[in-house]
Amino acid sequence: MPRFLQAAVGVLVLAVGVAASVRPIGVLPPLGAQLEPGGGVWALGRAASPAADRIVTDAAFTDDVKVITDDRGVPHIYAAKELDAYRALGFVVARDRLFQLEVQTRAAAGTLAELVGPRALALDRDARRLGFGRLVERTMREADTTSPAFQSVKAYAEGVNAWIDAMGPADLPIEYRLLGRRPARWAPSHTYFLLARMALTLAYNDASLIKAKAAARVGWPAAEALFPIIAPIQEPIQPNTIDSTRFGFVPIPPPGAPDSMVAAAIGALDGAHRTLGSFLRWTGDEALGSNNWAVAPTRSASRHALLAGDPHLELTLPSVWYQAHLVVGDRLDVAGVTIPGAPWVVIGFNRHLAWSMTNTGSDVNDFYRETVDDSTHPSRYLLDGAWKPLELRVETYRAPDGRILAVDTLRFSHRGPLWKVDSTWMSMAWTLYQGGSNGTEFLGIDRATSAAEFLESSASYAVPAQNMIVADQRGTIAIRSTGRYPVRPGPGRGDLIQDGSSAANDWVGTLPVEFYPFALNPARGFLSSANQQPVDPTVNPRFMGANWYSPWRAIRINTLLRADSQVTVDAMRRFQTDPGSARADLFVPALLRVGTDSMRMMASPRAGEALRLLTAWNRQYDVENTGPVLFEAVMAELGRRVWDELAPALARPGSDEAVTPRPAEAILLGLMADSANVWWDDRRTPVTERRDDILVASLAAGLDSAIARHGPAGNERWCWGNAHHANIYHLLHLPALSALDLPVQSGPSTLSPSSGDGTHGASWRMVVELGPQVTGWATYPGGQSGNPASTHYRDFLPAWLAGRLDSLIVPRTAESFPAGRIEGRTTFRKGR
Amino acid sequence: MVVVYWILVMANAAGWGTLVAGWVAVPVVGLAGSLVAPKASRPVFSVTTGAVLGWAALLALDARAPGFRAFLDVLGGLLPVRPLVVAAATLGLALVLALGAAMTGAAFRRNDP
Secondary structure, X not given: OXXXXXXXXXXXXXXXXXXXXXXXXXXXXXXXHHHOOOOOHHHHHHHOOOOOOEXXXXXXXXXXXXXXXXXXXXXXXXXXXXXXXXXXXXXXXXXXXXXXXXXXXXXXXXXXXHHHOHHHXXXXXXXXXXXXXXXXXXXXHHOOOOOHHHHHHHHHHHHHHHHHHHOOHHHOOHHHHHHOOOOOOOOHHXXXXXXXXXXXXXXXXXXXXXXXXXXXXXXXXXXHHHOOOOOOEEOOOOOOOOOOOEEOOOOOOOOOOOOHHHHHHHHHHXXXXXXXXXXXXXXXXXXXXXXXXXXXXXXXXXXXXXXXXXXXXXXXXXXXXXXXXXXXXOOEEEEEEEOOOOOOEEEEEEOOEEEEEEEOOOOOXXXXXXXXOOOOOOOEEEXXXXXXXXXXXXXXXXXXXXXXXXXXXXXXXXXXXXXXXXXXXXXXXXXXXXXXXXXXXHHHXXXXXXXXXXXXXXXXXXXXXXXXXXXXOOOOEEEEEEOOOEXXXXXXXXXXXXXXXXXXXXXXXXXXXXXOOEEEOOOOOEEEEOOOOOOOOOOOOOOOOOOOOOOHHHHHHHHHHHOOOOEOHHHHHHHHOOOXXXXXXXXXXXXXXXXXXXXXXXXXXXXXXXXXXHHHOOOEOOOOOOHHHHHHHHHHHHHHHHHHHHOXXXXXXXXXXXXXXXXXXXXXXXXOOXXXXXXXXXXXXXXXXXXXXXXXXXXXXXXXXXXXXXXXXXXXXXXXXXHOEEEEEEOOOOHHHOEEEEEOXXXXXXXXXXXXXXXXXXXXXXXXXXXXXXXXXXXXXOOOXXXXXXXXXXXXXXHHHHOOOEEOOOOOOXXXXXXXXXXXXXXXXXXX | OHHHHHHHHHHHHHHHHHHHHOOOHHHHHHHHHHHHOOHHHOXXXXXXXXXXXXXXXXXXXXXXXXXXXXXXXXXXXXXXXXXXXXXXXXXXXXXXHHHHHXXXXXXXXXXXX
């Protein structure tokens, strides 16, 4: 071959190879760095075992720290100084969860597009409209940088960055490789973004819209009864005087004339919710929920206090939790779960006590209709007859290459962010905007030596409000719904839109801690919470929220605990996945009563068949059970028929207007006793129905729907484990990295509720016995590692699915660590 | 014999070079190797084969990691092709980079005696 031709061909082939190596091809990232052995994707198998013995020298450390990773992938950090312990924690969390750290923070900060490109722009805009950037900037500006809480956040950031600096090519997580990106450095502000994001997940509860929608269709009196501020079934967190379930059903007024006055309010609220868009998804009240309970020594078989923690959240791979054990001399010895990105154990136990949390779900945000000086580009808003300047903030959205994708101008009043909704400007006040938790509370909780110290340390905790339960070695059990609750003027209700032009509508303060729902060592010997209304309004009528979760889980927990005066650790574990349902226990008998009307049943053989199947059902949601499929189908049909008046007459399917506000099922249960109530009539039919007509129709339609979906009655596709699944998606929703179609023993309203799409569930199950040696058992759905090739990516899943808990080891010293449980050691040394 | 010797030299150079500098080592080593290798070594052939062998050896080392099996499962799930195809693509990339560099380098060699 002539030389020039050889050179030309060579250059061409080389150019093709180099181009493929440095430029993306379609959806494929540049192949060079991806495919090169030793450092490309092939090395991920090596990075799957990062716990192998290593020594890390880093200038951030002030003393030696030993980290032992156990055979579950859990780090046990032994340090002489607290800040070094947090540095080491930051390092190992980054080692195991680096991509999760960054993507979670960017989601809160509204900078996802900088990582994944313009497709995330809409999400970023939603996030920034919430004003988290402004909030975190203020937090950082006002932070006492010498405080232990800030120092712990800073040390954690140094640890994360120490890992980023120490990473080899093989350690780059697969997600970064797929995106063709490198990890960003970690800053203390990222922790505060993460905490704001948690507040959004747990403390954003706006009952205004759903009630306004109902009022627009059936009038205010009916809407007030259907979406009450007092739950009709009371099984409160703070035990009431009768120490049993109190049924306080009130008559529901007949559907009234649509209230045209609220139409404008709905438009405004709907728009506000659309503005907050992707963050707000109402997923139904019987599918979600956390539990916790504590048993006093008098009712435990071992005569030691017991505590169960069972927070439910969105299920993801990797998990929202990261398990760790931190020991700093005699000053700190705490084990449990941390949120990747924050340095404190949030739920767990130490040598003296154990604690857990459920979400209080109180109403801590209000909407205001604002009067502004310019309907398009306002710079001032009206307050008590005077124009006040709005704070303007320019937000710039960038692509991964730095290019500007969009620019927004955000506006803030003294209450919070303003949004234009159609022609109305709305603002939102939210307790988070008054400042979130800075971590001081968790530093105190992690070190508390008694329930009293725990309560004192957590008293200043602000957002999101949590039902914090604690049990200590001395046998004390306590629970308090802790958080910042706004005190509103006038009747004090937060479920109505307020006029923003008057400062008299502003919150007048926050509730003092002594008024928080609280119980200590109750005579009944146990405490529990399951997101229900915390205080029976007959005890304390103060407004704390509206449209509360139906208390099915609370009833079930308390039923189990009342029936067992010798509670064991194993019983606590079994309760967490108990397949029983208070909802089914209350509704099925009501459904069966219709079967006594033989004439009616003869007219509907399908309903008769459904009744026969429900009669045979033991009301359990175990995976082999075929009953739940029919029951859930019947309940869906029942709700559709009873609440037809709430459905919009004319609405585009799938549109916001098409959403039917659905009262809690506790309201429906109350209606069961009133067979002639006009709400039973399905107005879409020419005849006037009464209760039994609707029950028969729902039974028949439920059976038909179950058969259409799962085949002939009773076949194996009706088994709950085949019909309903948990679906744990990877953060990028990549199916190959997700765990999908998992059969679970749980369902709506059971103690381990599972949402319809299976994407929410028990995120951490823990049982602790407060004996002379505090002992813990726990698991969570997933594993410690974010590397899909690691054996610790999803190794906890089998135990989680089976309702088993792993025994947690918490050796006091590195030297006493059982050798057989050690997977790897990392030693941190001070270096240059 | 010279050919085998240069293949081994190139395999080592490409392998170590990749560990140190990443994929870019392959075209650099290919170019340099094709300029200095004796004619008897059939530079284009020995350089290209050596680079592919170097990467194959590194792949074999990667495959010894405990998590490699799980990684292959993940890879198989992420991509519409079997992991073996990805391995072939990896060696193919080494081949293209080394071949292009070797042909270019060989074209610029001074006349061999």
